[in-house]
Amino acid sequence: MSKPINKVREAKLELYRKKGNIHAKATSGKFNTLRWAMVWFTQLIFYGTVWLTWDVNGLTRQAVLLDIAHEKFYLFGLVLWPQDALLMAFVLILAATALFFTTALAGRLFCGFACPQTVYTSIFTWIEAKVEGDHLARLKLDQSPMNARKLGLKTIKHGLWFIFAAWTAITFVGYFTPIRELLPTLPDWSVGPWEGFWLIFYCAFTYVQAGLAREAVCQHMCPYSRFQGVMFDPTTRNVAYDSQRGEPRNARLQAGNSGDCIDCGICVQVCPTGIDIRDGLQYQCINCGLCIDACDQVMAKVGAPTGLIRFKSEKELAGEAPPKGLVGRPRVAIYASLLVVFTLLGAWTLSDRSLLLVDVLRDRGALHRETAEGTIENAYTVKLLNLDETARSFKVEVTGLPGIGIVGEREFSVDAGSIRPLSLTVAMPSDTEAKGIQPIHFQISATHDASTSVMEKSSFVLP
Ligand code: SF4
Ligand code: SF4
Known part of the structure; x- marks a missing residue:
């Protein structure tokens, strides 16, 4: 009795594994809900943020904009410059460390719930299901000869x-060219060359990756799937089949055995990467948990406890108690410490960041000049970079030698986000005992904000 049943099931599974695209069966449950919550969350941020605006001094600009042409990154009230590369490096390191930390805790959790490939594949598959029907209808349609109905459905889907994909590309480019300026240029394609290239590339990329390549990206192209194993340890929780409890499979249909897996194959049918989790931990598994949802429903139907497939570590599956906190989890502890360190470093860099940058260059053409008024003069080029979004005035002072000071004007205004080079003459009385090259300091302060003040070292040449 069991052999024909097994053959039918095996044939059904082969259909899912080998016939062209994987058409995963839809399932419901807590992991599926969480997956879709992440799709909504990430996509509301991606498609929505580009439309937010920010008011500065009565002017409105896009709130989040990577303005490459003007070398500025606008993030709501914060404007980052190339000089803030260290801060951006901390953000990237922090993101990488957070990924490693999550992986050490729960395997490819990022892949299953937040990776753009997963998110967009879910959306594209949802569109496909709305047009072509459920997984069985899609399988049947793929295998049927081309006819008017098939052509119509495929045309609508594509x-x-x-x-x-086009709207995704427009949104993506809108983070680099203000989207309200970009949209009017689209109907007559009067976009710039770079915008044009990225619009076409990103549209094609999204279409191919999420519509055509789908799970093949996770299986064969994603480098992360290949090296994620080095972040695992025996306490890392992954989606795993409890073979001790499940085997011998199909036993519930046979007398005298007690394995809980009824070999229904539903865990394979719902898997977006088309693998059989009962074969053990595989690099293609993205830890999406859909097989858990599906198997829990099967277990509930057959009256067995849920959790035949569940998030478990190697140790837990071997019957050991789960670790308490970070004890016995050196990898997790290291990644957690790095997260704290880089968060603190990033916060400190941000709080210590000055909205005024100064560069002082002594004029090397003339060492010094003695004047008829009894002073010695040195010439300097001082560059003031105002990183604020408002124009500001700055007062320049010099200290370090008796009677030293700027000759002429000492207050200068600098436009918002601009550099102003100044040619300054510094003088001191010639009746000094100091000789040769002497250290001095330029002190530059914002006239209406005492907290913005920068001191730069330089030197003054005496006879
Ligand atoms: S869904 Fe559960 S019972 Fe069915 S084959 Fe998979 S592990 Fe076995
Ligand atoms: S085996 Fe389970 S957790 Fe892994 S990708 Fe397939 S459905 Fe997701």
Whole structure:
């Protein structure tokens, strides 16, 4: 009795594994809900943030904009310059460390719930299901010969995919060119060459990756899947099949055995990467948990406890108690410490960041000049870089030698986000005992904000 049943199931599984695209069966449950919550969360941020605006001094600009042409990154009230590269490096290191930390805790959790490939594949598959029907209808349609109905459905699906990919590309480019300026240039394609290139590339990229390549990206192209194993330790929790409890599979249909897996194959049918989690930990598994949702439903139907497939570590599956906190988890502890360190470093860099940068260069053409008024003069070029979004005035002073000071004007205004080079003459009385090269300091302070003040070292040449 069991052999024909097994053959039918095996044939069904082969259909899912080998016939062209994987058409995963839809399932429901807590992991599926969480996955879709992440899709909504990430996509509301991506498609919505580009439309937010920010008011500065009565002027409105896009709130989040990477303005490459003017070398500025606007992030709401914060404007980052190339000089803030260290801060951006901390953000990138922090993101990488957070990924390693998550992986050490729960494997490819990022892949299953937040990776753009997963998120967009979910959206494209949802569109496909709306047009072509459920997984069985899609399998049947793929295997049927081309006819008017198939052509119509495929055309509608690809058309919708293209529209979605195009809108994704427009949104992406809108983070680099203000989206309200970009949109009017689209109907007559009067976009700039770079915008044009990225619009076409990103549209094609989204369409191919999420519509055509789908799980093949996770299986064969994603480098992260290949090296994630080095972040695992025996306490890392992954989606795993409890073979001790499940085997011998199909036993509930046979007398005298007690394995809980009824070999229904539903865990394979719902898997977006088409693998059988019962074969053990595999690099193609993105830890999406859909097989857990599906198997829990099967277990509930057959009256067995849920959790035959569950998030478990190697140690837990071997019957050991789960670790308490960070004890016995050196990798997790190291990544957690790095997270704290880089967060603190990033916060300190941000709080210590000055909105005024100063560069002082002594004029090397003339060492010094003695005047008829009894002073010695040196010439300098001082560059003031105002990183604020408002124009500001700065007062320049010199200290370090008796009677030293600026000759002429000492207050200068600098436009918002601009550099102003100044040619300054510094003088001191010639009746000094100091000789040769002497250290001095330029003190530059914002006239209406005592907290903005920068001191730069330089030197003064005496006879
Ligand atoms: S869904 Fe559960 S019961 Fe069905 S084959 Fe998979 S592990 Fe076995
Ligand atoms: S085996 Fe389970 S957790 Fe892994 S990708 Fe497939 S459905 Fe997701």
